[in-house]
Amino acid sequence: MNRNFFISLLMLIPATPMMAQRITAKQSVIDCGQILFRKPITAEFELKNKGFGKTKIDEVRTSCGCTTLSYPTDDIAGGETFMVKAMYDAKQMGHFEKQIGIYANGSKDPLILTLRGTVVDEIVDFSGTYPFTVGDLKTDKNNIEFDDVNKGEVPYQTIHLMNTTNQTIQPVIMHLPNYLTAKVSPTKIAPGHAGTATLVLNSRKLRDYGLTQTSVYVGMFPGDKVASSKEITVSAVLLPGLSYLSEQTKAEAPSLKLSTTTLDLGSFEGKAKKKGEILVKNQGHSTLVIRKLQLFTGGLQVSLNKTKIAAGETAKLKITAIAKDLKMVRRKPRILMITNDPTNAKVVIDIHIKE
Numbered sequence: 437m438n439r440n441f442f443i444s445l446l447m448l449i450p451a452t453p454m455m456a457q458r459i460t461a462k463q464s465v466i467d468c469g470q471i472l473f474r475k476p477i478t479a480e481f482e483l484k485n486k487g488f489g490k491t492k493i494d495e496v497r498t499s500c501g502c503t504t505l506s507y508p509t510d511d512i513a514g515g516e517t518f519m520v521k522a523m524y525d526a527k528q529m530g531h532f533e534k535q536i537g538i539y540a541n542g543s544k545d546p547l548i549l550t551l552r553g554t555v556v557d558e559i560v561d562f563s564g565t566y567p568f569t570v571g572d573l574k575t576d577k578n579n580i581e582f583d584d585v586n587k588g589e590v591p592y593q594t595i596h597l598m599n600t601t602n603q604t605i606q607p608v609i610m611h612l613p614n615y616l617t618a619k620v621s622p623t624k625i626a627p628g629h630a631g632t633a634t635l636v637l638n639s640r641k642l643r644d645y646g647l648t649q650t651s652v653y654v655g656m657f658p659g660d661k662v663a664s665s666k667e668i669t670v671s672a673v674l675l676p677g678l679s680y681l682s683e684q685t686k687a688e689a690p691s692l693k694l695s696t697t698t699l700d701l702g703s704f705e706g707k708a709k710k711k712g713e714i715l716v717k718n719q720g721h722s723t724l725v726i727r728k729l730q731l732f733t734g735g736l737q738v739s740l741n742k743t744k745i746a747a748g749e750t751a752k753l754k755i756t757a758i759a760k761d762l763k764m765v766r767r768k769p770r771i772l773m774i775t776n777d778p779t780n781a782k783v784v785i786d787i788h789i790k791e
């Protein structure tokens with residue numbers, strides 16, 4: 437077949453969904469943070485026609501009449517970036533979350549944009565301090581701990597961020613595992629202003645009970661590079677399910693007794709290591725099982741001479757602190773013990789030592 441004739445045939449074939457123009461949003465959710473009552477705000481969504489041919493916005497829809505839109509009505513060339521402006525009237529107090537649907541080229545499936553924030557009668561600033569530096573930001577925390585989490589719970593914690601740079605930033609939380617989600621408010625933080633990053637834990641996605649640890653990173657803008665200086669450490673302790681035990685079963689259960697839950701090793705005094713010991717006694721009526729023995733930080737070594745302790749018996753937990761490794765940790769050294777004692781399913785042992 438003649439090559440030119442074949443190309444002419446292709447030009448006559450109608451566009452299919454694979455060839456259709458695609459509109460995408462650089463950021464589909466904009467959080468405005470706190471906004472004042474009766475002070476309308478405008479947010480700008482940056483969109484792009486990622487197709488090769490022209491496209492046109494046929495229709496826009498909003499979830500309420502309190503949001504008005506401004507958008508291009510002419511053809512948008514392939515590869516072109518454009519803006520959709522959304523103005524919220526702020527006439528109702530409290531949290532708001534409004535959806536915007538963008539329809540282009542006769543598509544039945546809109547691109548959904550979300551505008552959210554909280555309408556207040558007075559802006560309330562964070563009254564605490566920012567003792568930590570994370571990247572180019574100041575924060576009130578560089579470590580998040582979700583303690584005593586039961587399966588099915590969805591706890592959250594908030595980090596306050598202060599923009600000490602001379603430019604407006606768009607903070608993002610990077611390297612989130614599947615059991616964590618994050619929301620930054622407001623989406624953009626001006627120089628000298630503050631915002632929050634809220635981390636939410638989905639406990640159903642934790643693989644096992646006991647301690648789970650990870651690190652997330654605070655970026656200045658989407659696509660920012662990961663660096664150790666931007667690290668926020670995150671830990672979660674998922675408790676084993678023992679709520680089903682009857683009162684009779686509990687009376688016959690094991691009972692954990694530690695010689696101490698705070699081990700003071702004194703000072704290294706130039707030594708490379710310091711050692712200590714804790715006695716683990718079962719004062720109950722059935723076998724005590726040490727299901728897990730985990731470390732919150734590096735710098736420690738632990739050994740337990742037996743993990744199944746009969747009624748009335750005692751085991752020895754030996755702890756070794758290593759000077760050079762403890763210098764590298766940012767949190768206080770602790771040991772987590774998970775047991776089958778229904779009243780002491782989780783025990784934390786604090787290790788005190790001076791360099």
